[in-house]
Amino acid sequence: MTELLVLAALGGVAVCTGVLVFVVDSMARATFSLLASFLATGAALLVMDLAYLGLLTILMMTIEMAIMAVFMIMLMMNPAGLVPMTMVHNTTGSAVVGAAAFVLLTVGVWTTDWPDRPGPPPDDATAQVGEAVMGDYMLVMILVGVVLLATMVAGIALATHRGRYDRFGPDLDRRAPDDPVRGGLPR
């Protein structure tokens, strides 16, 4: 019973802070409301005894939001984001999409005939997650990993305005690359 109440409270926090993202008027507050929402979700997973998944959610989302803050503030209209600004665009359209997705997921959660647990809960849920992901789905994981890596490399290659000719000269014969920011290794 207590567990259910805590879960409900964490769910409430996750939804409320999620709504706050669109209410507050600063990029920093929007970003960290979203992080608070994810942290509540991670804590909910912890309450469900899914330690690894919960902690991983907290860990990844924190780093993700921090990096997102960098990019959002870098790319938006007012420098450093110190001037209050609205966090919503295309209000009607996004409200419709959001409401539809919420209804769809909620209906799905409540109407699905969830199976009962066949045995006792495992001693080590983390090991079970590992076996589930790395056992039968190993090939899929390897493929997805390579596709993700290729996407990242391609994304960086498309986004950067300096190619190898800028770095190593027109004949690619420069010994040390000519970079605006020098690295820490002697090259």
Next chain:
Amino acid sequence: MTETTWTSPWAGLAVAGVAVLLGLVLASLDALVRGAPAPGGRPVLRAVTPLRAGARLLLERRRTTLAPDRLLRTVALVATPVLALLSAAVLPFGGRSVVSTSADLVWFNAAEALLWAAVWLLGWGPNAVHPLVGAYRFLAQGLAYELPLMFAIITVGVGAGSLRATDVVAAQADGNWFLWTMPVAFVVFLLGAAAFAFWGPFRAPAGADLAGGVLAEVSGVDRLLVQVGRAVFLGVAAATAAAWFLGGQDGPVLPGPVWYALKTLAVMALLVGVGRRWPVVRPERFADVAWVVLLPATILQSAVAAVLVLGGFYR
């Protein structure tokens, strides 16, 4: 399955006390090595400099800036010491810890990763230039240290065959310390600890060239909270390194807790002794070294540990 959690309600308080003590010991060692101003011209008293500085901060009047983001600043100030104490929750003492899940190593990692948010907010909160630049420096530094640190932690998990802190200590019984087979992970773990506490050579986010960076506009009790948080985090990281790489309480003749304390002190001495002799490393230089040298080295290290596991070397 043996019980691995302290059930007494006092355990949490006791471990929080131990964590603060670890922070204090680290700060004292740091003051000794750094050659902090000696009270009354007596160098022995250098060790109490952190206490004096803390007391002074308690009495100091708090400064504030024009139009700060009060909410986010408060979150950052509270988060730093709270995260440091949370990271101590998975410290294994005598086969138990305050929090014992099947993913303790990820718990420590998550507590430390939340510093990304806390330190950035610390720089954002005051609405001033120098702290904000310091905050971005910290994120740049984070991009450098985080992945090698994660691989170092993963290596420990691979060697122990479990992510539970008490299992990690148990796997190193009878002198089979992970340090012998995972020296690279040990060094990278300590580098990462210094970097996430932005201390020693990695203090660029709070650097003197930035007029104090993220710490430029925090004063009084606020500053005390942040500084205590940093010291406790680093102290707990030293104890964690002693448990994860040096076998915690494992050792002959002397009782376990004494061994644990000695190892923690040794790690602190190593950290402070080496860390205070290095110049400040600029984040962009560290990023280059981290991605080109440290990351491949830690991946190789975890591969070595994995091969040793397959060969039945551990246990």
